[in-house]
Amino acid sequence: xxxxxxxxxSGNCYKVQLLLELLGRPYRxxxxxxxxxxxxxxxxxxxxxxxxxxxxxxEDGRRLPESNAILCFLAEGSPYxxxxxxxxxxxxxxxxxxxxxxxPYIAVARFISGWLPQDHPRRAELPxxxxxxxxxxxxxxxxxxxxxxxxxxxxxxxxxALYAYTHNAADGxxxxxxxxxxxxxxxxVEAQPCFKPQTH
Amino acid sequence: xxxxxxxxxSGNCYKVQLLLELLGRPYRxxxxxxxxxxxxxxxxxxxxxxxxxxxxxxEDGRRLPESNAILCFLAEGSPYxxxxxxxxxxxxxxxxxxxxxxxPYIAVARFISGWLPQDHPRRAELPxxxxxxxxxxxxxxxxxxxxxxxxxxxxxxxxxALYAYTHNAADGxxxxxxxxxxxxxxxxVEAQPCFKPQTH
Numbered sequence: 001x002x003x004x005x006x007x008x009x010s011g012n013c014y015k016v017q018l019l020l021e022l023l024g025r026p027y028r029x030x031x032x033x034x035x036x037x038x039x040x041x042x043x044x045x046x047x048x049x050x051x052x053x054x055x056x057x058x059e060d061g062r063r064l065p066e067s068n069a070i071l072c073f074l075a076e077g078s079p080y081x082x083x084x085x086x087x088x089x090x091x092x093x094x095x096x097x098x099x100x101x102x103x104p105y106i107a108v109a110r111f112i113s114g115w116l117p118q119d120h121p122r123r124a125e126l127p128x129x130x131x132x133x134x135x136x137x138x139x140x141x142x143x144x145x146x147x148x149x150x151x152x153x154x155x156x157x158x159x160x161a162l163y164a165y166t167h168n169a170a171d172g173x174x175x176x177x178x179x180x181x182x183x184x185x186x187x188x189v190e191a192q193p194c195f196k197p198q199t200h
Numbered sequence: 201x202x203x204x205x206x207x208x209x210s211g212n213c214y215k216v217q218l219l220l221e222l223l224g225r226p227y228r229x230x231x232x233x234x235x236x237x238x239x240x241x242x243x244x245x246x247x248x249x250x251x252x253x254x255x256x257x258x259e260d261g262r263r264l265p266e267s268n269a270i271l272c273f274l275a276e277g278s279p280y281x282x283x284x285x286x287x288x289x290x291x292x293x294x295x296x297x298x299x300x301x302x303x304p305y306i307a308v309a310r311f312i313s314g315w316l317p318q319d320h321p322r323r324a325e326l327p328x329x330x331x332x333x334x335x336x337x338x339x340x341x342x343x344x345x346x347x348x349x350x351x352x353x354x355x356x357x358x359x360x361a362l363y364a365y366t367h368n369a370a371d372g373x374x375x376x377x378x379x380x381x382x383x384x385x386x387x388x389v390e391a392q393p394c395f396k397p398q399t400h
Contacts, residue, residue, distance in 0.1 A: 050301060050339050064289055066296040073289035089264055089273035092292075096266040100299050101250060139250050 002027040003057040005047070007034050009200035011107055011164035012067040013054040018160055019074055021196040035115065067164075068095040071157040080157050090151045094158035097139070098165075105133035107165045109172030130173055137169070137179055144181035148188060155192055163189045168198070202227040203257040205247070207234055209400035211307055211364035212267040213254040218360055219274055221396040235315065267364075268295040271357040280357050290351045294358035297339070298365075305333035307365045309372030330373055337369070337379055344381035348388060355392055363389045368398070 002020070004027055006013030020027050032038045032053050039051045048055045048065045056064045056073070064070055072095070075081035082088045109129040112122050140162065143150065150158035167186055169176060176183055189195070202220070204227055206213030220227050232238045232253050239251045248255045248265045256264045256273070264270055272295070275281035282288045309329040312322050340362065343350065350358035367386055369376060376383055389395070 049342050050297060058286075062286060064286070064293060066293040066300075068296050069289050069292035072292055073285065076285055085273065085276055086258075086262060086264075089269050092269035092272055093264060093266040096268050096296075096299055097250060099296055100266075100304075104300075104304065142249055 001059065003030060004028070004054055005030045005032050005044075005057070006054040007032055008198070010034070010053065011168070011198070012103070014198045015067050015161055015164040016054045016056065016070050016074070018164070018196060018198075019071055019080065019157070022080065022160075022192060022194050023074065023078055024194060025074070068099060068157070068161055071095070071161060075157050079154060080160070082152055082156060087152050091156050091158045094150045095161050097136075098158075098161045101139070102133070102136040102162065103165055105129045105136060106169050106172055106174060109133055109174070110165070110168065111172075113172050126173065133169070133172065133174055137166070137174065137176070137182060140166070140185075141179045141182050144185045148185070155189060159185070159189055164198075201259065203230060204228070204254055205230045205232050205244075205257070206254040207232055208398070210234070210253065211368070211398070212303070214398045215267050215361055215364040216254045216256065216270050216274070218364070218396060218398075219271055219280065219357070222280065222360075222392060222394050223274065223278055224394060225274070268299060268357070268361055271295070271361060275357050279354060280360070282352055282356060287352050291356050291358045294350045295361050297336075298358075298361045301339070302333070302336040302362065303365055305329045305336060306369050306372055306374060309333055309374070310365065310368065311372075313372050326373065333369070333372065333374055337366070337374065337376070337382060340366070340385075341379045341382050344385045348385070355389060359385070359389055364398075 002025065004013070004016055004020070006016065006029060008014070008031060017029070032044065034053055038044060039053055045051055047063055050065060052065060054067050054070060056070045064073060072081060082091055109126055112120070112126060116122055149155055150162065163186065166182065202225065204213070204216055204220070206216060206229060208214070208231060217229070232244065234253055238244060239253055245251055247263055250265060252265060254267050254270060256270045264273060272281060282291055309326060312320070312326060316322055349355055350362065363386065366382065
């Protein structure tokens with residue numbers, strides 16, 4: 001059986017869980033508390049030298065880190081990964097957008113808002129994180145005002161990756177009222193058969 | 201013919217140029233000066249709403265942004281993209297590592313060191329950028345002390361993407377003397393037939 005090392009509160013980890021649920025694939029979940037340093041122990045660094053979750057472990061012991069690489073690996077051969085070359089490249093485009101232009105602002109704002117004390121110096125980063133996060137949400141809104149899904153005519157890994165930190169962006173102080181197409185898309189993702197909400 | 205909108209000084213743009221040269225594919229290069237705001241004009245935003253280079257334009261007018269998505273698209277069917285599913289996922293793993301754990305520190309340190317005035321307030325970010333950048337270089341060094349290439353037994357898109365901002369990391373204040381395996385790998389990439397150095 002597949003093993004996922006992950007932290008339930010992390011959107012990057014939730015992505016992997018969500019896809020496994022949508023695919024109906026059985027898996028074992030090993031909870032790793034990165035906030036308590038559990039991704040920096042010698043045991044964990046031997047599994048992933050970059051010291052991050054999620055980490056996928058196959059039945060034969062091979063391991064794969066990086067949430068969006070895991071999504072592509074697991075989705076291969078399923079409708080969640082396009083087969084056409086250009087559509088597949090577009091899915092990758094949105095996965096890289098998510099990790100470079102979306103997650104570093106929206107997920108980090110959520111972390112600072114929800115996990116750090118009220119007087120923590122990193123709260124000074126919030127205005128810039130929110131400005132950049134809103135830029136990413138505006139790019140998504142523009143795209144979703146023209147089509148229902150990020151790539152092609154159905155839900156793919158691109159939607160799942162972007163859903164992970166968009167559905168709870170309010171935790172980081174992002175008001176989604178100004179993004180109607182984005183809110184309709186969140187509801188479409190949640191209406192997928194076997195959809196599982198994030199629990200933490 | 202393919203068109204690349206890019207900025208010669210950008211490692212993300214150089215990646216695309218390097219792969220096209222290695223593949224021997226003809227292309228047209230349109231220089232876009234993002235430092236002068238040319239990625240934020242209405243004309244450019246109509247091509248890429250996220251306002252970034254590189255941007256690939258196909259003969260039929262379809263466009264693809266995100267450097268590492270472009271690499272995967274162009275490398276499909278060539279030896280630079282593995283065909284085995286797990287090896288392909290490992291190439292993606294390193295591409296996401298590059299965009300999340302490497303480029304935001306090493307490329308940004310290079311930008312601040314080389315493009316901003318000596319008294320610019322963003323210079324205060326340099327110590328943290330260098331600490332995180334060295335963490336990424338250490339992960340690469342550990343991997344390359346065991347194998348010649350990031351994935352499998354030959355140069356792939358993973359190596360090209362990581363080469364782009366590692367070969368000139370010294371511009372951002374990173375001394376590579378402590379990374380002998382990494383320096384030997386840089387030389388292996390540069391020994392690829394049809395290798396083209398970055399010019400800017």
